[in-house]
Amino acid sequence: MYRSLEVGDTARVVNPSDATECRLGTVTDVRYATPHTTYARRYTLRFPIGDERTYPAAHVVRCTRADDHAALEAAFIKAAVVLRHACRIAHDYDPDLSSGTASILRRLVDLASLRLKQTLDPADPAWPHTGTQNGGDR
Structure with a gap:
């Protein structure tokens, strides 16, 4: 309708x-x-x-704020995946670049956790975890 x-x-x-x-x-x-x-x-x-x-x-x-929240979660997941990949490349290229890239990734993970209640796992940031999940599948 x-x-x-x-x-x-x-x-x-x-x-x-x-x-x-x-x-x-x-x-x-x-x-x-x-x-x-x-x-x-x-x-x-x-x-x-x-x-x-x-x-x-x-x-x-x-569009609502909830739509914005979902778009931000998707963007942060994508950014974390790209930064994780960049960290691996930078590790072999330059130690200072590697530590700087890792720092940006850590800040992104912290920001997602603090402001969006989304847990990004740097080892597997493609799997979003929200603060309401208890870690088990339902």
């Missing part, structure tokens, strides 16, 4: 063209095709920096 966004809903631009549009916006205005329809034609979004922009309805998608 189609349900247009309403004022106060959060949304994201489908194909962002700059850094502002990559952020979650709040709907501040909805313009409909006719006064007696529920199909929105355009949405005005206010971004966290205070910038307001108007987009066709097809260019905006409903």
